[in-house]
Amino acid sequence: MTLQVAATGRLTSEQVRSALRAATLAPSTHNTQPWLFASGPGGIEVRADPDRILPVADADRRELLLSCGAALFNLRAAIHACGVHPVVTLFPRRPEPDLLAVVRPVGGASVDDRLARLAREIPRRHTNRSPFSTEVVPxxxxxxxxxxxxxxxxxxxxxxxxxxxxxxxxxxxxxxxxxxxxxxxxxxxxxxxxxxxxxxxxxxxxxxxxxxxxxxxxxxxxxxxxxxxxxxxxxxxxxxxxxxxxxxxxxxxxxxxxxxxxxxxxxxxxxxxxxxxxxxxxxxxxxxxxxxxxxxxxxxxxxxxxHGSPAAPVPRRDLEEVVVAPTLLTA
Ligand SMILES: Cc1cc2nc3c(=O)[nH]c(=O)nc-3n(C[C@H](O)[C@H](O)[C@H](O)COP(=O)(O)O)c2cc1C
Structure with a gap:
């Protein structure tokens, strides 16, 4: 069964799906993928998944926030690539620390071509642990x-x-x-x-x-x-x-x-x-x-x-596992 995600602002539901897929391609510590997303008519929520905290390596959730920040960047870039401007509010509800951001795709505002171009790199980026050549980075x-x-x-x-x-x-x-x-x-x-x-x-x-x-x-x-x-x-x-x-x-x-x-x-x-x-x-x-x-x-x-030898992609959870019901953007 295909997951139903709501069309959001200026994005069709297929565009929302593809932006969320881009978000899930972000790097995360030990590939924990510690994020959840919700889409409603008002926008997309980005949430931390408290079940995926690493209590030893990341007790203060620092790397969880870095990983979710990376997912949020991918989401922003992917929305720009759809020709739509995302308005982002970080920590929109102070008492809810797991609600990290809401992203509202709006019309009329400018699209950042640099971010749209970076969106093309999202599926090409993989962590590469191979030895690097002696070629110097200029x-x-x-x-x-x-x-x-x-x-x-x-x-x-x-x-x-x-x-x-x-x-x-x-x-x-x-x-x-x-x-x-x-x-x-x-x-x-x-x-x-x-x-x-x-x-x-x-x-x-x-x-x-x-x-x-x-x-x-x-x-x-x-x-x-x-x-x-x-x-x-x-x-x-x-x-x-x-x-x-x-x-x-x-x-x-x-x-x-x-x-x-x-x-x-x-x-x-x-x-x-x-x-x-x-x-x-x-x-x-x-x-x-x-x-x-x-x-x-x-x-x-x-x-x-x-410059290393080619690195293969590592798996991601399906959207069905990371998309939940919205709490804030119900209207
Ligand atoms: C905050 C953070 C810390 C990471 N630390 C390490 C690390 O110390 N060593 C390592 O080999 N990979 C590290 N990674 C890479 C992850 O293992 C990698 O992103 C994950 O396995 C997903 O693979 P991908 O980046 O190829 O998509 C880190 C990633 C993030 C976001």
């Missing part, structure tokens, strides 16, 4: 990524050699701490190495090759244990931190949108990307990273960018 490209973050009210600082070395050390330390924490490992294992039929979690096929020598430590999603892949070369990829100027729920939801704008901009520039979240998931090391960056921004996400 400074002009880094400038475009920085601009993408700034357009969404976030900051992508320029890192000097000392900061990169300090960050690499923080990654190693935080990875060790997490791998020695049985609660973290148990939670991580629940969401990884899922069987083929699973519509969430990270399948083994999405794991990369083991890093060699002094490379950045990436999470192992199963392929290394299988022993089927040899270590790849260990060139220096571009590693960037995206930070926010505050660290409350609103800042995090905004930074999730910035993260996705950076990722889709990178995809448009034919760059691959993966995440290195260990230092921002361990509270005292996140604080050290903040100091390393000069103390002005809250580090929210760390990305590795470069």
């Amino acid at each position: 400074p002009a490209v880094v400038g475009l990524l920085r601009h993408a973050a700034e357009l969404e009210h976030a900051w992508l600082p320029r890192l000097d050699h000392g900061q990169v070395a300090g960050l690499k050390e923080l990654v190693r330390t935080s990875h060790r701490i997490q791998m020695n924490d049985p609660a973290f490992v148990a939670e991580w294992q629940r969401w990884t190495a899922r069987d083929r039929s699973s519509r969430d979690g990270v399948p083994m096929s999405a794991g990369g090759t083991p890093p060699a020598g002094d490379a950045w430590v990436l999470r192992d999603f199963g392929t290394r244990a299988a022993g089927s892949l040899r270590p790849g070369p260990a060139p220096e990829p571009l590693v960037v931190v995206i930070g926010s100027f505050g660290d409350d729920h609103l800042d995090r939801l905004r930074t999730g949108q910035a993260m996705q704008r950076v990722l889709l901009t990178a995809t448009a520039l034919r760059l691959d990307a993966s995440f290195i979240s260990q230092p921002v998931e361990v509270a005292h090391l996140r604080e050290r990273l903040r100091v390393l960056l000069g103390g002005g921004v809250w580090p929210q996400i760390i990305l590795r960018l470069g």
